[in-house]
Amino acid sequence: MTTAGLPHYTGDAGPYAGGDPYADYRTPGPDGFPFTHLPDLADRRLGAGVLAANDEFFAERENLLRPEPAHFDPEAFGHKGKTMDGWETRRRRGTDGAHPFPADEDHDWALIRLGAPGVIHGIVVDTAHFRGNSPRSVSVEGTCREGSPSPAELLADDVPWTTLVPRTAVGGHAANGFAVDAARRFTHLRLNQHPDGGIARLRVHGEVVPAPGWLAALGTFDVAALENGGQVEDASDRFYSSPTHTIQPGRSRKMDDGWETRRRRGTGNDWVRYRLTAQSVIRAVEIDTGCLKGNAAGWAALSARDGEHGQWTELLPRTRLQPDTVHRFLLVDAPPATHVRIDIFPDGGIARLRLHGSLTAEGARRLGARHDELSG
Numbered sequence: 490m491t492t493a494g495l496p497h498y499t500g501d502a503g504p505y506a507g508g509d510p511y512a513d514y515r516t517p518g519p520d521g522f523p524f525t526h527l528p529d530l531a532d533r534r535l536g537a538g539v540l541a542a543n544d545e546f547f548a549e550r551e552n553l554l555r556p557e558p559a560h561f562d563p564e565a566f567g568h569k570g571k572t573m574d575g576w577e578t579r580r581r582r583g584t585d586g587a588h589p590f591p592a593d594e595d596h597d598w599a600l601i602r603l604g605a606p607g608v609i610h611g612i613v614v615d616t617a618h619f620r621g622n623s624p625r626s627v628s629v630e631g632t633c634r635e636g637s638p639s640p641a642e643l644l645a646d647d648v649p650w651t652t653l654v655p656r657t658a659v660g661g662h663a664a665n666g667f668a669v670d671a672a673r674r675f676t677h678l679r680l681n682q683h684p685d686g687g688i689a690r691l692r693v694h695g696e697v698v699p700a701p702g703w704l705a706a707l708g709t710f711d712v713a714a715l716e717n718g719g720q721v722e723d724a725s726d727r728f729y730s731s732p733t734h735t736i737q738p739g740r741s742r743k744m745d746d747g748w749e750t751r752r753r754r755g756t757g758n759d760w761v762r763y764r765l766t767a768q769s770v771i772r773a774v775e776i777d778t779g780c781l782k783g784n785a786a787g788w789a790a791l792s793a794r795d796g797e798h799g800q801w802t803e804l805l806p807r808t809r810l811q812p813d814t815v816h817r818f819l820l821v822d823a824p825p826a827t828h829v830r831i832d833i834f835p836d837g838g839i840a841r842l843r844l845h846g847s848l849t850a851e852g853a854r855r856l857g858a859r860h861d862e863l864s865g
Contacts, residue, residue: 535604
């Protein structure tokens with residue numbers, strides 16, 4: 490079955506039969522859904538968090554946003570029952586013995602603060618390893634509330650919530666994906682499971698829409714950073730890890746926390762193209778090869794262009810890189826730019842790219858207009 494062209498999974502999965510617990514996991518495959526190339530706005534590395542849940546009897550709500558795939562240990566049991574790597578609530582019951590099942594409207598919920606506010610294009614509700622104890626259906630709502638509202642403030646009667654995923658049947662032990670068509674900026678989500686059960690992971694894929702006032706107050710900031718609205722538009726190779734890692738907050742902690750390509754044989758080179766927060770002037774560059782020791786890029790070059798069809802201008806000529814090192818370069822009289830491309834030679838990887846600069850007057854105007862349009 491497909492829903493809006495996406496695979497649609499329903500019903501329980503078979504009991505765990507031993508061996509690889511992911512062997513019978515229902516998923517569209519290694520390429521994922523058509524929106525999973527976009528960054529996860531609910532990534533804890535961006536500052537996302539699960540603020541509250543009405544129930545987490547069997548497994549903690551915080552597991553929903555763990556970055557790694559859900560782990561399953563068939564021998565792990567605690568004093569409450571099976572230890573699961575996800576969010577799992579107790580079994581709901583009806584009002585009395587004559588009505589043992591919960592009412593249709595009964596459900597469990599969790600409140601999620603996105604790490605970076607933005608436009609959501611797709612959501613994955615992953616029920617990995619919840620085979621006979623996943624929810625029958627799920628729904629997701631979103632709202633835009635600036636600042637740091639408390640759970641009580643988010644649950645107040647006057648808070649408007651927009652339905653992003655209507656109540657939809659889902660499958661156990663499956664990656665349940667939903668395309669979202671809501672051209673609005675959201676800061677918080679409410680994940681509902683009907684009536685109860687367990688969800689392993691929540692992924693929220695979209696585009697970051699930063700607050701212009703905050704960036705204006707900063708003045709100079711990283712105009713490529715994901716949290717500031719930068720984005721990877723394309724890359725030559727994503728074999729070992731995603732190029733989006735290069736614009737994540739903080740330094741990489743291990744090799745696969747950066748971008749690494751397969752080994753090239755012959756000619757050519759690898760590259761990543763970035764879209765900046767808005768039109769900017771870049772003054773300083775950091776190319777970090779942290780944790781990449783025998784596989785760092787040998788050389789790198791940077792170029793920039795203004796607009797989708799502008800001419801590429803060299804910012805940094807081909808320059809030797811060292812393994813596991815932060816390289817810093819000052820730029821003089823760099824032109825205004827909306828896009829930057831890094832070329833690495835011949836292959837390998839970089840951990841982070843930082844482009845420190847400030848918005849032009851035109852860039853600030855366009856960013857403000859987009860923010861206002863998407864904030865309604």
